[in-house]
Amino acid sequence: MRLATFKHISSKNANYAAAEAYLTFEHDEFTMKPKVDENGRLIPRENYRISTRNCGEEDFAIACLRANLRYGKNQKREDVKSHHYIISFDPRDVPDHGLTVDQAQSLGEKFCREHFPGHQAIVCTHPDGHNGSGNVHVHIVINSLRIEAVPFLPYMDRPGDTQPGRKHRCTDAAMEYFRAEVMELCHGAGLYQIDLLGGSKTRVTEREYWAKKKGQLALDAENAALAEQGLPIKQTKFETDKDKLRQEIRVALSDAISFDDFSEKLLRRGITVKESRGRLSYLTPDRAKPITARKLGDDFDKAAVFAALERNQKRTKVHSVPTMQERIRQQDDVGRVVDMEAARDKGRGYENWATIHNLKQASRAYRLYQEMGFESREELDDACNAARVKAEDLRAQMKTIDAAIKEKKEFRSHLIAYFKTKELTKGLNACKSEKVRQKYRDEHESDFVILNAAKRYFDSRGLKKLPSYKALQAEVEQLIQEKNALYSEYKEAQNEANRLATVRHNIDQLLGDRQERKQEQER
Numbered sequence: 001m002r003l004a005t006f007k008h009i010s011s012k013n014a015n016y017a018a019a020e021a022y023l024t025f026e027h028d029e030f031t032m033k034p035k036v037d038e039n040g041r042l043i044p045r046e047n048y049r050i051s052t053r054n055c056g057e058e059d060f061a062i063a064c065l066r067a068n069l070r071y072g073k074n075q076k077r078e079d080v081k082s083h084h085y086i087i088s089f090d091p092r093d094v095p096d097h098g099l100t101v102d103q104a105q106s107l108g109e110k111f112c113r114e115h116f117p118g119h120q121a122i123v124c125t126h127p128d129g130h131n132g133s134g135n136v137h138v139h140i141v142i143n144s145l146r147i148e149a150v151p152f153l154p155y156m157d158r159p160g161d162t163q164p165g166r167k168h169r170c171t172d173a174a175m176e177y178f179r180a181e182v183m184e185l186c187h188g189a190g191l192y193q194i195d196l197l198g199g200s201k202t203r204v205t206e207r208e209y210w211a212k213k214k215g216q217l218a219l220d221a222e223n224a225a226l227a228e229q230g231l232p233i234k235q236t237k238f239e240t241d242k243d244k245l246r247q248e249i250r251v252a253l254s255d256a257i258s259f260d261d262f263s264e265k266l267l268r269r270g271i272t273v274k275e276s277r278g279r280l281s282y283l284t285p286d287r288a289k290p291i292t293a294r295k296l297g298d299d300f301d302k303a304a305v306f307a308a309l310e311r312n313q314k315r316t317k318v319h320s321v322p323t324m325q326e327r328i329r330q331q332d333d334v335g336r337v338v339d340m341e342a343a344r345d346k347g348r349g350y351e352n353w354a355t356i357h358n359l360k361q362a363s364r365a366y367r368l369y370q371e372m373g374f375e376s377r378e379e380l381d382d383a384c385n386a387a388r389v390k391a392e393d394l395r396a397q398m399k400t401i402d403a404a405i406k407e408k409k410e411f412r413s414h415l416i417a418y419f420k421t422k423e424l425t426k427g428l429n430a431c432k433s434e435k436v437r438q439k440y441r442d443e444h445e446s447d448f449v450i451l452n453a454a455k456r457y458f459d460s461r462g463l464k465k466l467p468s469y470k471a472l473q474a475e476v477e478q479l480i481q482e483k484n485a486l487y488s489e490y491k492e493a494q495n496e497a498n499r500l501a502t503v504r505h506n507i508d509q510l511l512g513d514r515q516e517r518k519q520e521q522e523r
Helices: 016-024 060-071 093-097 101-115 172-188 206-228 241-255 259-268 302-316 324-330 340-344 348-371 377-421 423-429 434-443 445-460 469-522
Strands: 005-011 049-053 082-088 119-126 137-146 272-276 279-283
Touching: 005 172, 016 060, 016 082, 016 119, 016 137, 049 101, 060 119, 060 137, 082 101, 082 172, 101 119, 101 137, 101 172, 172 348, 241 259, 241 302, 259 272, 259 302, 279 302, 377 445, 377 469, 423 434, 423 445, 434 445
Parallel strands: none
Antiparallel strands: 005 082, 049 119, 082 137, 119 137, 272 279
């Protein structure tokens, strides 16, 4: 690790002593098993600092178990028993800023005290990372159960989270808040600080990190054996399946000019790309479950892929004059500016990030405003309203088609049920006596219920002649095709409406800030 980072790991392990053992004794970085000396004794770590909170005179493990029994929590196998947070400082902080293990421990205790009050906790600082990377890092392990009432903290979203007996929840919003607080922590201590909120172009998960480490060691050993035998070495750098997938995506994305073109190029390589709820995922031939873009990095999500496709498309249309809508789509996406009042409440680190973010987005919005040819605020309003009305009209059409599809599918289900059970009538008519007919009805009672329900459905709609299943299925498929085509058009209109609304919001924010500064200068 070569920069300040913040990680979270949740654990369902009921052995709280294992966490303390990991922090105080040497462990193999691959197997995570404790190291032992020649006499079979555990090897203590060197130069670490450790402290506990809210444990009284007891060990962390005993205190946690007593609290869990008192409140009747963390008794099930699937319960999250503890949360493990890791703050890793930049290795350069040691020579450049004089960061010591004691200072890092003090910062970790402060962070734990401010953000995890009411929890039993261990705070432990190690002077070095994996492979002698030199990054001082702090481990904070908390019992998931809260044993004291605490104030309502900014990352909480439920009032009951403040009460004893409730459990800590690490949500996405909480992680974003913690990252901002780590940025503020580094800033306040005069340490190196990076943007922990801006995402990662190539994201490597904990599992992939260790897979690369183990794979590289195995490859090095194999290459050493080949070298001893005088055989050629074909590969020196180990690549995970995700590394190979990233490379394939980048190759396909280098010259694709549309999403269909991109999908086709990947499909030739045996990779299926799918869009669902605004997110992309990639399925390789050797997997049953697709890999989401989130696990690969920001370069592979929908926004980055479509931006690359539009840049490629722009290169192929150098000699053509783009329309205003094409110019809008060819620009980088513009994001909404952040409310600075709310940003100040999240700490100085987040405020610094928000200030830079707002400047970029406001500048980008103003550039788009000019390039789209608007001459007044009213023209921008008209364009926003027209885009919104178009998106709403398309959505209304989609709802109408959805209702038609639902009705056709219901009709289809009753038609299938009728065809499967209509022979019951012939069997009933073949019965010679009422006693035999009643027995026949009892034996096929569930089938008669289905048949009668289908007949009532047909009668309620005044149907005298039933269509064939094939014809009805063709109607359903035609409606689905119309809906899919309309959905693509709707998403494009919705994206344009959102982009224009964001431009208008940012322009208003920019003009409002300028007006406030002008009034302050006049005073």
